[in-house]
Amino acid sequence: MSIQRLAVIGVGLIGGSLARALRYAGEVGEIVGCGRSRENLDRAVQLGVIDRYTHDIGTAVSGADMIFLAVPLGAMESTFKAMRGRVDDGALITDGGSAKASVVESCRVGFGHLPPGFVPGHPIAGTEKSGVDASFRELYHGRRVILTPTETTSPEALERVTSMWRSCGAEVSQMSIVHHDEVLAATSHLPHMLAFGLVDTLARMDENDEIFRYAAGGFRDFTRIASSNPVMWRDICVANSEALGAMLNRYIAEIEALAETIRRADGERLLEIFSRAKTARDRYIESAPEADSTE
Amino acid sequence: MSIQRLAVIGVGLIGGSLARALRYAGEVGEIVGCGRSRENLDRAVQLGVIDRYTHDIGTAVSGADMIFLAVPLGAMESTFKAMRGRVDDGALITDGGSAKASVVESCRVGFGHLPPGFVPGHPIAGTEKSGVDASFRELYHGRRVILTPTETTSPEALERVTSMWRSCGAEVSQMSIVHHDEVLAATSHLPHMLAFGLVDTLARMDENDEIFRYAAGGFRDFTRIASSNPVMWRDICVANSEALGAMLNRYIAEIEALAETIRRADGERLLEIFSRAKTARDRYIESAPEADSTE
Numbered sequence: 344m345s346i347q348r349l350a351v352i353g354v355g356l357i358g359g360s361l362a363r364a365l366r367y368a369g370e371v372g373e374i375v376g377c378g379r380s381r382e383n384l385d386r387a388v389q390l391g392v393i394d395r396y397t398h399d400i401g402t403a404v405s406g407a408d409m410i411f412l413a414v415p416l417g418a419m420e421s422t423f424k425a426m427r428g429r430v431d432d433g434a435l436i437t438d439g440g441s442a443k444a445s446v447v448e449s450c451r452v453g454f455g456h457l458p459p460g461f462v463p464g465h466p467i468a469g470t471e472k473s474g475v476d477a478s479f480r481e482l483y484h485g486r487r488v489i490l491t492p493t494e495t496t497s498p499e500a501l502e503r504v505t506s507m508w509r510s511c512g513a514e515v516s517q518m519s520i521v522h523h524d525e526v527l528a529a530t531s532h533l534p535h536m537l538a539f540g541l542v543d544t545l546a547r548m549d550e551n552d553e554i555f556r557y558a559a560g561g562f563r564d565f566t567r568i569a570s571s572n573p574v575m576w577r578d579i580c581v582a583n584s585e586a587l588g589a590m591l592n593r594y595i596a597e598i599e600a601l602a603e604t605i606r607r608a609d610g611e612r613l614l615e616i617f618s619r620a621k622t623a624r625d626r627y628i629e630s631a632p633e634a635d636s637t638e
Numbered sequence: 639m640s641i642q643r644l645a646v647i648g649v650g651l652i653g654g655s656l657a658r659a660l661r662y663a664g665e666v667g668e669i670v671g672c673g674r675s676r677e678n679l680d681r682a683v684q685l686g687v688i689d690r691y692t693h694d695i696g697t698a699v700s701g702a703d704m705i706f707l708a709v710p711l712g713a714m715e716s717t718f719k720a721m722r723g724r725v726d727d728g729a730l731i732t733d734g735g736s737a738k739a740s741v742v743e744s745c746r747v748g749f750g751h752l753p754p755g756f757v758p759g760h761p762i763a764g765t766e767k768s769g770v771d772a773s774f775r776e777l778y779h780g781r782r783v784i785l786t787p788t789e790t791t792s793p794e795a796l797e798r799v800t801s802m803w804r805s806c807g808a809e810v811s812q813m814s815i816v817h818h819d820e821v822l823a824a825t826s827h828l829p830h831m832l833a834f835g836l837v838d839t840l841a842r843m844d845e846n847d848e849i850f851r852y853a854a855g856g857f858r859d860f861t862r863i864a865s866s867n868p869v870m871w872r873d874i875c876v877a878n879s880e881a882l883g884a885m886l887n888r889y890i891a892e893i894e895a896l897a898e899t900i901r902r903a904d905g906e907r908l909l910e911i912f913s914r915a916k917t918a919r920d921r922y923i924e925s926a927p928e929a930d931s932t933e
Contacts, residue, residue, distance in 0.1 A: 417905075467854045487852060529840055530853040534860045536896060537832050539915040544892045545824055546918035555922040557782060558825040559762045561863045565829045568856045569919040573912035581903045591897040595890065597839045601831060602886040608876045610712075617868035620834040623841035624864040627850040 345506060346371040350407035352400060352422055354378050354387045356469060357439045358413030359478025362392045364511035367480045377403035387475040400425035407431065409507065412438035412446075416578040419446050423453030435460045437504045441527060443491045443520045445582030459497040462504040464490045465523065466513060467531075473572065484512035491520045521586075528586040532579055533594060536587070538569040539576070640801060641666040645702035647695060647717055649673050649682045651764060652734045653708030654773025657687050659806035662775045672698035682770040695720035702726065704802065707733035707741075711873035714741050718748030730755045732799045736822060738786045738815045740877030754792035757799040759785045760818065761808060762826075768867065779807035786815045816881075823881040827874055828889060831882070833864040834871070 349365060351358040354376040365371040376393035377400055378384050384396040397403050404410050404426050414422050419440060430436065436458065440446040443463045450457055468486040470477060488508045492501050505515045518526070545554050580587060604612050644660065646653040649671040660666040671688035672695055673679050679691040692698050699705050699721050709717050714735060725731065731753065735741040738758045745752055763781040765772060783803040787796050800810045813821070840849050875882060899907050 467852060469854075489852070526845075526849055526852050529843065529849050530857055534836060534857055536900070537836060537893070538860060539912050540893045540896050541829060541832060541889065542915040542919045542922075543911055544889050546914060547892075548824065548888075550821075551918070554821055554824050555918070556925070557762060557784070557821050558922065559764075561866075562825055562829055563923070564859045564862050565833060566919050566922075567859050569915045570923070571856075571916070573909055573916050576912050577905050577908040580900045580908050581905050584900050584903045588897060588901045591893070591900065593843075594836065594839050595894060595897065597842075598832070598835045598886070598893075599890060601835050602883060602890065605831070605875045605879050605886065606883045608879045610872050610876050613872045613875050614868055616838055617834050617871050619841060620837040620864045621866070621868050623846070623850070624837045624861050627837075627853065627861075628858070628865070630851070 344370060344372055345503070345510075346409045348373045348375060348407045348409070350375045350377065350403045350410045351393065351413065352377045352403060352411065353413035353415075354384060354393060354396070354475050355413060356473050356475075356477045356482070357466065358411060359387060359390075359392045359475040360468075360480065360482035361411055361413070361439075361466075361511065362387075363478055363480035364483055365507065366391075368510040370507065370510045371409075375403050375407065383475055390475065392475055392478060401429035404434070405429050405431065408434050410434060410436045412436070412440070415575060416440050416442060416445055416449075416582040417574075419449035420453040423450050425453075427454055430458070430460075433460065435462065435500050435503055437462045437464045437490075437507075439464065439466055440582070441465060441531070441579050442583035442586075443523045444585075447491075447493055447520060457493045457495045459495050460500045462490055462492060462496050462500050463520065464488060464504060464508070465527070466508070468513075481512070483508065486513050488513040488515045489523055490515060490517050491523045492517065493520070524583050524586040525590075528583055528590040532583055532587045533590045535568050535571060535576060536580075536591065537594070538566050542566050542569040639665060639667055640798070640805075641704045643668045643670060643702045643704070645670045645672065645698045645705045646688065646708065647672045647698060647706065648708035648710075649679060649688060649691070649770050650708060651768050651770075651772045651777070652761065653706060654682060654687045654770040655763075655775065655777035656706055656708070656734075656761075656806065658773055658775035659778055660802065661686075663805040665802065665805045666704075670698050670702060678770055685770065687770055687773060696724035699729070700724050700726065703729050704798075705729060705731045707731070707735070710870060711735050711737060711740055711744075711877040712869075714744035715748040718745050720748075722749050725753070725755075728755065730757065730795050730798055732757045732759045732785075732802075734759065734761055735877070736760055736826065736874050737878035737881075738818045739880075742786075742788055742815060752788045752790045754790050755795045757785055757787060757791050757795050758815065759783060759799060759803070760822070761803070763808075776807070778803065781808050783808040783810045784818055785810060785812050786818045787812065788815070819878050819881040820885075823878055823885040827878055827882045828885045830863050830866060830871060831875075831886065832889070833861050837861050837864040 374393045376396035387393045466488045669688045671691035761783045
């Protein structure tokens, strides 16, 4: 058993699934949950996801040797602040936030410094559902988890957090903080913006009811991610505004050039663009995992 | 039996599925196929989709009382040209093209005029597969078909083509040609451009292999339509360049404003945009048909 006491701050889909997977793997002794909703936490105890809970973050982390933060990006700073002075020496801290520079900054500001036991992380997994009822132990199976050590993260801490995720069936890799935020801006944050932007463009048109009525199946798939949690996405945009802003500029340049090619009705050039995109997409599909997941 | 002899020009997913559905409904006597690939047409006979075939369009349409054109938009003009002088008096002509102004123009130019029996149409159905092997008789079941009569279409022709689609289980509605092209630009052509544009943007980045490696499930859904046939989409873009160009301008304005909001990290405004989009998307899903279909 590699973890004596795990503190999960935020017992929803992400935190609950980690707790379930570690329990199943026999890698954890006690699991303490922390959150605001008594109903959700009672449910988590009832489901056996956690052993007990508290609403106080400081109490939750005291005595834990592994602390997992699964709170919204916008709540990271206040969470670190509440942990200040309450974390045991040698305890490890990791998280599941989708933008890493912002989490590291939240730690620096809220906690006062970057402890050697802090290993920022991002499991690339999720579903559209939320809450502990949506959690399941296989969520991370075959999924990628990216760890982005800070300049003070100790090699031992990095190794232990890597092992923790591997015991959940995840494929763990490392990246610099900046690079993580760029890659995720491209592969996740940008597509979400495009889908939100498309649905909003159509919703603002006068004849929007009619337009949605004639939307076909491709539209359904394309806009599925526009049904994601608006609060979470507001936080991600604010947290990763720089990398996402840069990706949006790159994309706008591409789509403006495409619009110009369409206005010129330059069939040869269009065929070239569409063929290149199809080839890239088909190649991606061949190598990508099958299952449904978001974020 | 309302159709004595049906000529299907282009026996693939769209044309083959219409033939199968009409046959099953007992609405057609003989079905003559026409196309370029002998292999595909032999297969269509073998599957019972058509009774016989010819590679000559003029021969195929002679003696038919219903002619269905399921050729790419780029081949419409030459198809109408080949039909010139070979269509029986009173025969009806309809099609499955995704952009209607262009098909009407192809008829005017290729055929020489717009006959009263010509009823431009667009079944909003399809899958990513193509060829007669992909055709099935339920393709149009519960799907929308939009008919866009020209200024010379006779009421009787419109009524008979409406009945034909209804006998395939489709829900038929009418729209002006211009309006159809605007609605489809918004709901189908624009999303395809955004997906092609996204995949192409990423494919052109230096670290594209790595980026695709970290793409998650949402990306898979979002870009599925970028695997569509590049030739078909080139044709659609050229055929509907005006309406699509206008939609692209509208979208670019939206996404530029969104990018600016992200750069300002204006959380309140972002939450407003994302919430409005989520509401519109969730409302769309409640009212939309379930099954997978594209175009």
